[in-house]
Amino acid sequence: MSARVKLGIAAVLLLPTIIAGSYLSGWLVTLLLHVNVPLSGLTYWRYLQALDMPAFQMYAGRIKMAGCIGYGSTALAWLGVLYPMLRTQKRATHGSARFAARSDLGKSGMLSKDPSGIIVGKSSGRFLRLSGTRHVLLAAGTRSGKGVSFGIPNALHYEGSLVMVDMKQEGFDITSKARSLLGPVFLFNPFAEDLRTHRWNPFAYVRADRLHRASDLQAISECLYKQTPGQDPFWANAARNAFEAAASLLFDRWQHAEQSGADAQELYPTLGAIYRLMSGNGDDLKAHFKSQLTQPGTSTATRTAFANITSLADQTFSSVIGVAQAPLLIFASRVLDEATSGNDFDLRSLRRLRQSIYVGVAPNRLAEARGILNLFFEQAIKLNTDVTPQKDPSVKHQCLFLLDEFAALGRIDCLVDGTTYVAGYNVRLACMIQSLSQLDDVYGPDKARTMITNLACRVIFAPSEQRDANDFSEMLGYTTERKQQRTRASGGNVSYTDIEERRALMLPQELKALSPKKEIVFVEGAERPVLCDKIRYYEDRDCTPKLLGAVEVPKLEL
CATH class of the missing domain: 3.40.50.300 (P-loop containing nucleotide triphosphate hydrolases)
Known part of the structure; x- marks a missing residue:
């Protein structure tokens, strides 16, 4: 509590203290003089002023004693209230920690x-x-x-x-x-043994236009392929590139099907679809990737991304694909694949619509x-x-x-x-x-x-x-x-x-x-x-x- 606040409290309490002292002194003077007059805040002051009159000279001691007791006792009470607040607390030598009251x-x-x-x-x-x-x-x-x-x-x-x-x-x-x-x-329970789960597809939040698609795919790949401190960043970066290339190809296919008026729902990108694309068809994986690029609708950006991967030396290419496949192997599970192949809720609406x-x-x-x-x-x-x-x-x-x-x-x-x-x-x-x-x-x-x-x-x-x-x-x-x-x-x-x-x-x-x-x-x-x-x-x-x-x-x- 600041000094100004403490002084303010003292000033506010002073007025009722004076009033209480006046009433108490007035009551005491009537008690000591054995008189019965109506009591007010001015009673004592009237008797005090009457001391100049000869008839009251013999009662001067009693009148003054009533004032000393009345005002003195209320003043002591006022000081008793203020003292704990105004005094400087002694600082505990080693601390004064305690739990909250x-x-x-x-x-x-x-x-x-x-x-x-x-x-x-x-x-x-x-x-x-x-x-x-x-x-x-x-x-x-x-x-x-x-x-x-x-x-x-x-x-x-x-x-x-x-x-x-x-x-x-x-x-x-x-x-x-x-x-x-x-x-x-x-309830999103992607490994539900009873098959009861709502679905979430992370690609549902990727903006389809090519202006934003790359950055949105990068956000997903950076989460799946985190850089481990102390390890060569090449492998994580190359795995991200492979993932983004595969996802970009799937988006190209889906957009081409939509523009052609075909049923494109089954072609919408999913993590399971990327796992299957990266796993190949049993033939040479480089040749498999190159064959995928011949399909209509494949964008230049996608071709360039795949070229950066397929141009690697065979051993390096195999290692990069192995790193890229690692977090996707769990999508061999049909339950997980299906649980991430649709979107039953919208994460973007969490602050707009109350939901759980x-x-x-x-x-x-x-x-x-x-x-x-x-x-x-x-x-x-x-x-x-x-x-x-x-x-x-x-x-x-x-x-x-x-x-x-x-x-x-x-x-x-x-x-x-x-x-x-x-x-x-x-x-x-x-x-x-x-x-x-x-x-x-x-x-x-x-x-x-x-x-x-x-x-x-x-x-x-x-x-x-x-x-x-x-x-x-x-x-x-x-x-x-x-x-x-x-x-x-x-x-x-x-x-x-x-x-x-x-x-x-x-x-x-x-x-x-x-x-x-x-x-x-x-x-x-x-x-x-x-x-x-x-x-x-x-x-x-x-x-x-x-x-x-x-x-x-x-x-x-x-």
Whole structure:
């Protein structure tokens, strides 16, 4: 509180203090003089002025005593209120860290009922929400209840658009019916054993005109063929060129069929079609590529792109094609091929039409699905950071990306620096990881630290890794403990000395022993960290009414 504000409060309190003193002094003077007159704020002053009259000289002592007691007591009360506020607080020698009180939660806005706020915990029966456009990072080990206490409660209550990584499809089974009351619901489960999935084709977002086609295809190829640090960039670049050439050829065929009036739907480019084109027909692959270029409608740009590949030496050509085929081999699966051969939802409309997309991949398929999942989220985020709400009034909803097992998705390049600006596009991130070291492994220590810094809210459960426990203990800060030290002198005399010691608000071992019912929340800009309750959606009175089950999902036709 500034000095000006403190002085203002003192001045405001002074007037009622004077009025109270006048009434109290007036009441006392009538009591001491044994008179019965109507009491007002001027009673005492009338008797004080009457002291000049001879008849009142004998009562002067009583009148003055009434004023001293009346005004003195109210003045002391005024000073008693102001003293704690005006005095200079002694600075704690080693720190004054503590957890947030309820008043702190109110000041930080975490007790708001904003339906677009991200739920981060619960305190005294009320949800704690992160409002605005800030992002969240949740660090917790396996089987610690990330979905139970964070993922599912947010899927039930968040009222913007939602894109949710749902590995076991528990989120979909529990929350999709409730979210269908807000808008359309989709499940993209490209390895669905029961064949129930909606479809997504990344090429549906490639602009067909040749002016933009090349750059849009490059965005897809850069995601599929990432440059690995320390390796020769030639192979990744050459694989991208081969992929872009194949995709360009498929677009040429599709456009030619459309212009010819033929049914072109079956010719629309897909990742499975590129896999089959690159696999050849069993003959020499170079000769196969050259034969494809003789078909009508093939553009000069496509011929040039293939020429750059087929002109390579045979051994180099084979190696490049091998690198290009690697992320596409999974499209030998008919289910995955069909799941990526159409578009049942439009990623571009996430901020314009409130909707929910669950991305479900079984944990045992995660390793092979990493490339396709990485491409999905890279494309979804890029398509929703093209125009700000200020420039396009149709952008009226927030979109929350609820990313469970965030590190398992691989390096999403647009998020390396994107955490600093995506909030301005009404895009919010809630990333769930097992430990901070996971981000170091995927993004490198420097980029990982930048991302963590830009994720304004951090939620932690009891850490399992010692490094994380040490980091979180440092983040919580230190407090000053005052102790009395007893000393016995040689003569038998005992003396006591007050000493101050530094102590972490929570030691690393205390963090590792944190109750499974508790969590700690750090919010950028808030003065204090929050120690609060985890949510258990299945026994929470705010969640259980929304547990309506799952919606129907169409079945692929193979």
